[in-house]
Amino acid sequence: MELQTFLPSDILKPYVKYYWVFATDQQSINDAMYPSGYLELAINISEGEVVSVLNDRYIDMPPVEVLGQLTAPARIIAGKQTTLLVTRFYPHATALFFPNRIVDFTDDSVDLLDVFKADAVDLHAHMMDQSTLTQKIGILDSFLVRQLIRSKKNLSQISLIESICRYAGPGGDGPDIAQLALRHGVSTRYIQKLFIDCIGITPRRFFNIRRFNKSLTLVRKAQESLTSIAYECGYYDQAHFIREFKAFSGVTPSRFLQPTLSADTAEI
Template structure:
C-alpha cells in the first residue's frame, strides 16, 4: 500500500509505503533505490538488514541510507513496517548529520536523537489506524523541515543538478555539469557527499542501475539490449555493475522475481 504525502512534503518525500510480510523471508535481495528510507516497525515482528555481510536487527525506527553494496533482508512473518521514501536531494532537510554517515548503513534513530525519536515512536504506536500514524509522522517531518529550512537553497541546487544527470541518459560529465551550473567540480562533489551521501559518479551509477533493473524485471529484453539502452559499455560492464550493487547477476535477479514474486519485492525494490 502506497500513500502520497501532503502537498507541503510532496517535493521532498516520494511516498509512504506499508509493507506486511505474509511469510518468513531469508536473505531477500534489497536493491539500491537511490532514495533514503525512514522505516518504522509498526508491528511486533522482527527483521534484520544484512549489508555487505554485516547483520543488524531492525530497531523501532531506522534510517536506511543510500546503498551501493550488496544488501539482504531477513524478515519474520507478520512483520509490518511503514516506510517514508525520501527524495535523494531532500534528505538534509530532515537530518542534520552529513548524509555520508548513513551511506551503506542501517542506523538506529534512537542513536541519533533518542528522546525525540522515542517520543515519535510512542505517539505513532498509540495512534489508532494508519492514517493517524502517518499524520504524526508528517508532523514530525514538517517540524524537521522548519528546523532545517536554511538548507533549502542547497536542496534546490541538488535537485537541478540531479535532473541534469537524469536528462543525460545515465552518463556523468562532471566538467560540463560544473560549467553549465556555474559551480566548481570540487563543490559539486562536496555537495553530493554531504547532502546526498554518495558522490555524483556513484549517484549516476545507482540511477543507471535502477533504469536497467526495471528492464530486467519488467521486460524480456536481452542483457545486451539492456546494457546499451542504459549506457553501459557492453554486457560484461552491465553484469559487473549489477553484481557490485546486488551480489547477483541480472539473470539471477530476473529468475528470482519470476520464482518468488512477493509484496515485499514489489513495494521496496522500486527506485528512481
C-alpha cells in the same frame, strides 16, 4: 508480503516521494535489498522482529531506523506479522530532515534515537498509540513537517543538487559534472562534496545506481535481450552492463532472471 504507497502532505511533496508499507503475513521472509539511490526512514509499527544484513553485518532493526544509501546488495529478514512504515525521501532533499552529514548513514542502519534523542522515542510512542494506519501516517507526516521547518540547511545547495539530478535523466553515466559546475559557477570539488554531504554518495555512484535501477526494471520485465537493455541504459557494452549489475545486485542479469531469484524480489 504486501506493498502499499501513500502520498505525503502537500508541504512535503517536493521532498518526500511517498510513504510505503512493508508487511508480512503468516510467514517470515528473507528478501533482497538493492541500491536504489534513496535514503529511507523505516518505523516498525508491529511486534515483529527485523534484521538487516548489510555487508555481512546482522543488524537488529531499532523501532525507528534510518537506512542510508546502499552501494551493494543487502537483505532484510522479517518475522511473521511484521509491518514497517517507510518514508522514501527524494535524494536531493534528504539533508533537509537530518542534522548529520548524509554520508554518515551510507551502507548502514542507524537508530533514529542516536539522531534525534527523545524526539525519536516520542515519535514511535505517539504512532503506536494510534489505532489506524492513516493516523500513524498523519503523526509521521507532522513530525517530518516539523523537521523541515526547523531545518537550517542551505536551500540554494539543495536546489543545485536537485537541478543536477533532474538534468541527468534516468539513464547513462549522468551529466558531465565539470560542465555543470561551470554552468552553476561552482567547482567540481564543491559538487562532489555536496553529493557526499547531502545524498551520501558521489555523483558518479549516484548516477550508476540510477542506471542500474533502470536496467533492473527492464530485466524484470524480460521483454528485451540483455544486449538491448545494456545499450538502452547507456552501458558501453554487454560486459560492462553485466559487471555493474552484479556489483549492485550480487548476481548476473541472467542469474537474476531465474525464477528462484526474480520471484524473491519485490519492486517498490
